[in-house]
Amino acid sequence: MTIQTQPIDLYYWPTPNGWKITVLLEELGVPYTVKYVNIGRGEQFAPEFLAISPNNRMPAIVDPDGPGGEPISVFESGAILQYLGRKFGRFYPGDERGRVEVDQWLFWQMGGLGPMAGQAHHFRQYAPEQVPYAIARYTNEVNRLYGVMNKRLADRDFLAGDYSIADMACVGWVRPWKNQGQDLDDFPFLKRWFEALMARPAVERGMAVGQEYRRNLADDKEAQKVLFGQKAR
Numbered sequence: 001m002t003i004q005t006q007p008i009d010l011y012y013w014p015t016p017n018g019w020k021i022t023v024l025l026e027e028l029g030v031p032y033t034v035k036y037v038n039i040g041r042g043e044q045f046a047p048e049f050l051a052i053s054p055n056n057r058m059p060a061i062v063d064p065d066g067p068g069g070e071p072i073s074v075f076e077s078g079a080i081l082q083y084l085g086r087k088f089g090r091f092y093p094g095d096e097r098g099r100v101e102v103d104q105w106l107f108w109q110m111g112g113l114g115p116m117a118g119q120a121h122h123f124r125q126y127a128p129e130q131v132p133y134a135i136a137r138y139t140n141e142v143n144r145l146y147g148v149m150n151k152r153l154a155d156r157d158f159l160a161g162d163y164s165i166a167d168m169a170c171v172g173w174v175r176p177w178k179n180q181g182q183d184l185d186d187f188p189f190l191k192r193w194f195e196a197l198m199a200r201p202a203v204e205r206g207m208a209v210g211q212e213y214r215r216n217l218a219d220d221k222e223a224q225k226v227l228f229g230q231k232a233r
C-alpha cells in the first residue's frame with residue numbers, strides 16, 4: 001500500500017472537471033492542499049500555473065513524491081485520475097482487461113460527455129445570443145450520451161467493473177443535468193447510478209471543496225470575458 005506523507009498540491013476550481021480530482025483524493029484519503037485557481041479572474045494565465053498546465057486549464061496536480069521520489073506535475077483530469085489510480089492501486093484495476101475497460105469509459109467521458117455537456121451549458125446558458133441550431137445540436141448529443149450510459153448501467157452498478165475513476169469522471173458532469181436540458185427520469189439506470197454515487201460521503205466531500213466560490217457564470221460578465229473568445233497568446 002502506498003502511503004502519501006507529503007500533501008499533493010491540487011490546482012483547482014469547483015467545476016465538474018475539478019471535482020473529479022477532489023472526489024478521487026477524498027475516496028483515497030490522501031492528504032492534499034487545494035491551490036485555488038480563479039479561472040473567472042484569469043489566474044490560469046499566471047506563468048507559474050502555465051508551467052504546470054500549459055493549456056491554461058485546471059485541474060492540475062504537483063505530487064512532491066513522484067516516481068523516483070522526485071516531484072511530478074500532471075495536467076488533464078483524465079491523466080491525473082490515471083496517475084493517482086496507478087500510484088495508489090485503487091479505483092483503477094491492475095489487470096490489463098479491467099484497466100482497458102476503465103480506460104474506454106474514462107476516454108468516453110474526456111472526449112464525449114465532458115466536451116458535449118460543456119457546449120450544452122455554453123449555448124443554453126452563457127452564449128450572448130440564442131443559436132437554436134447549436135442548442136439543439138449539443139442538447140441532443142448529451143441526450144444520446146446519457147442514453148449510452150443508461151444502457152450500459154442497465155445490468156451493472158458501475159460503468160466499468162467495480163467503482164472506478166471512470167465513474168468519478170462522469171458523475172460531476174451528470175450533476176448539472178438540468179442545465180444540459182435533460183431529465184434524469186428519462187434514464188432510470190443512469191439515475192440509480194447517479195443517486196448511489198452522490199450518496200457516497202467522499203463524493204459529497206469532494207464536491208463541497210470550494211463550493212463557496214461557485215457562482216453562476218451567466219451572471220458574471222467579467223468571467224465571461226476571461227473565459228470566452230480565448231485565442232492563441
Ligand SMILES: N[C@@H](CCC(=O)N[C@@H](CS)C(=O)NCC(=O)O)C(=O)O
Binds near residue numbers: 018056058
Ligand atoms: N480536458 C481538460 C479540461 C479542463 C477544463 O476545461 N477546465 C476548465 C474549467 S472546467 C478551465 O480550467 N477553464 C479555464 C479557461 O478556460 O481558461 C481536463 O479534463 O482537465
